[in-house]
Amino acid sequence: MSLNVEQLWNNELILKHDLSGPRYTSYPTAPQFKEGFTQQQWMQAVKQSNASKAPLSLYFHIPYCNTVCYYCACNKIITANKKLAEPYVQALEKELALQARYIDSDRTVDQLHWGGGTPTYLSDEQMTLLMRKTAEHFNLRKDDSGEYSIEVHPGGVTPKRLEHIRSLGFNRLSMGVQDFDPAVQKAVNRFNSFDEVNILIKSAQQLGFESTSIDLIYGLPLQNQASFAKTLDKVLEIQPNRLSVFNYAHMPDLFKTQKQIDASQLPAPHEKLSMLYNSIERLLDAGYVYVGMDHFALPDDELAIAQKEGILHRNFQGYATHGSCDLFAFGISSIASFGDVFIQNHKDTDEYYACLEKDLLPLYKGFKINNDDKIRQAVISELICHFKVDFAVIENRFAINFNQYFEAELTALLHLQNDGLLDVNEQSINVHNVGRLLIRRICMVFDAYLNNAKNATDKGPKYSRII
Ligand SMILES: C[S@@+](CC[C@H](N)C(=O)[O-])C[C@H]1O[C@@H](n2cnc3c(N)ncnc32)[C@H](O)[C@@H]1O
Numbered sequence: 001m002s003l004n005v006e007q008l009w010n011n012e013l014i015l016k017h018d019l020s021g022p023r024y025t026s027y028p029t030a031p032q033f034k035e036g037f038t039q040q041q042w043m044q045a046v047k048q049s050n051a052s053k054a055p056l057s058l059y060f061h062i063p064y065c066n067t068v069c070y071y072c073a074c075n076k077i078i079t080a081n082k083k084l085a086e087p088y089v090q091a092l093e094k095e096l097a098l099q100a101r102y103i104d105s106d107r108t109v110d111q112l113h114w115g116g117g118t119p120t121y122l123s124d125e126q127m128t129l130l131m132r133k134t135a136e137h138f139n140l141r142k143d144d145s146g147e148y149s150i151e152v153h154p155g156g157v158t159p160k161r162l163e164h165i166r167s168l169g170f171n172r173l174s175m176g177v178q179d180f181d182p183a184v185q186k187a188v189n190r191f192n193s194f195d196e197v198n199i200l201i202k203s204a205q206q207l208g209f210e211s212t213s214i215d216l217i218y219g220l221p222l223q224n225q226a227s228f229a230k231t232l233d234k235v236l237e238i239q240p241n242r243l244s245v246f247n248y249a250h251m252p253d254l255f256k257t258q259k260q261i262d263a264s265q266l267p268a269p270h271e272k273l274s275m276l277y278n279s280i281e282r283l284l285d286a287g288y289v290y291v292g293m294d295h296f297a298l299p300d301d302e303l304a305i306a307q308k309e310g311i312l313h314r315n316f317q318g319y320a321t322h323g324s325c326d327l328f329a330f331g332i333s334s335i336a337s338f339g340d341v342f343i344q345n346h347k348d349t350d351e352y353y354a355c356l357e358k359d360l361l362p363l364y365k366g367f368k369i370n371n372d373d374k375i376r377q378a379v380i381s382e383l384i385c386h387f388k389v390d391f392a393v394i395e396n397r398f399a400i401n402f403n404q405y406f407e408a409e410l411t412a413l414l415h416l417q418n419d420g421l422l423d424v425n426e427q428s429i430n431v432h433n434v435g436r437l438l439i440r441r442i443c444m445v446f447d448a449y450l451n452n453a454k455n456a457t458d459k460g461p462k463y464s465r466i467i
């Protein structure tokens with residue numbers, strides 16, 4: 001039975017538990033990664049990864065964007081100088097060859113993602129070249145059975161370009177839209193018309209992209225309930241298979257471009273909450289399923305199906321259906337996860353290029369996970385993807401007694417249980433519907449690196465608010 005907004009929403013609980021917290025696209029989260037990760041450690045981890053024979057996931061980061069969107073919190077480089085893409089694609093080619101030398105080429109690539117910045121900043125020829133080089137080094141699935149996705153900026157993309165993108169093997173796409181209101185678009189310097197987005201999503205669906213997704217943000221300057229409702233109406237007319245409705249994270253000290261946003265134009269917290277409430281109501285009424293953590297999908301979309309079947313996963317791109325892959329990453333700031341390690345590339349292009357010129361991998365930071373990290377990773381993943389933890393599943397996988405191992409955490413969950421967010425018994429944790437929107441808060445209890453989850457707002461790395 002599908003949920004309605006009343007079942008998910010409890011104003012009092014949201015106000016009480018809406019702390020800042022990680023989005024858990026990984027555990028441990030990126031702020032834990034440390035400098036000094038060596039090429040030898042990388043190779044050791046690759047050996048371990050090859051021995052596992054796990055299928056591969058490949059991520060390519062294309063940092064360039066034509067124009068700046070003031071709200072942006074992504075790792076990007078704003079430049080209209082298209083020439084910059086050329087050496088970057090060459091560097092990606094070199095990095096592909098360097099890494100591929102050590103990765104077992106028989107392993108199939110079940111998942112591939114181009115993210116940004118703006119992958120569609122590349123010309124058709126550059127895209128073809130990059131995909132061809134990838135296919136030279138890796139065993140790509142040629143039968144369209146992989147989850148091959150790309151982030152598309154509607155500006156500068158035509159149905160013809162989408163046809164080209166599809167011909168390269170991409171079968172899923174997400175499109176940044178954020179808001180259709182002209183005043184909001186002006187305030188954030190991001191302009192997409194309903195007509196262009198509508199034509200592109202319809203074309204993508206006709207071209208056989210298995211899943212199309214639109215990104216929206218609530219909490220942007222000059223937005224209000226009425227204006228955002230109009231944007232949602234337009235999006236519902238377009239009918240993407242999935243929707244991400246992100247909470248605007250305004251952290252101008254961290255993301256310099258946000259200094260161009262007039263903070264006095266930001267909607268008040270109660271207005272933001274109403275926007276979220278109305279969005280959930282409208283999307284559920286329109287037949288979308290709330291997958292969790294900002295994501296909605298039509299019931300026949302693979303994300304909704306995977307969640308129903310208990311096989312949904314979470315990775316750096318959000319939710320995914322192919323979860324057991326080892327992730328290798330290419331390009332500046334990209335993060336890999338294989339064997340027992342997380343590794344992030346240099347964020348700075350000069351440092352990235354300098355390493356590759358010396359035939360060195362452009363490693364910036366890394367993290368070797370221990371057994372405790374793996375156990376907590378599994379628990380957090382179960383909570384985020386399925387809103388429950390069956391202790392037997394974790395006990396069988398890691399040979400622990402869940403109640404003993406997590407005695408302190410289970411005690412800490414009691415006050416969330418008293419508030420009605422979840423229910424804990426001897427065998428399982430079950431998140432109630434009203435706890436779903438606050439799932440990050442629940443996961444934080446199992447995060448060993450937030451030494452005191454209650455104080456996570458004051459100490460350590462800065463995280464965005466949950467809602
Ligand atoms: C890399 S961008 C998508 C691709 C492409 N660059 C574009 O803008 O269309 C990823 C998404 O992150 C979201 N995003 C960026 N900055 C954000 C912020 N400060 N708060 C919340 N969401 C944000 C936007 O919805 C954006 O579409």
Ligand code: SF4
Nearest residue numbers: 065069072074076117
């Ligand atoms: S939202 Fe997308 S296009 Fe805009 S600056 Fe960020 S990465 Fe670039």
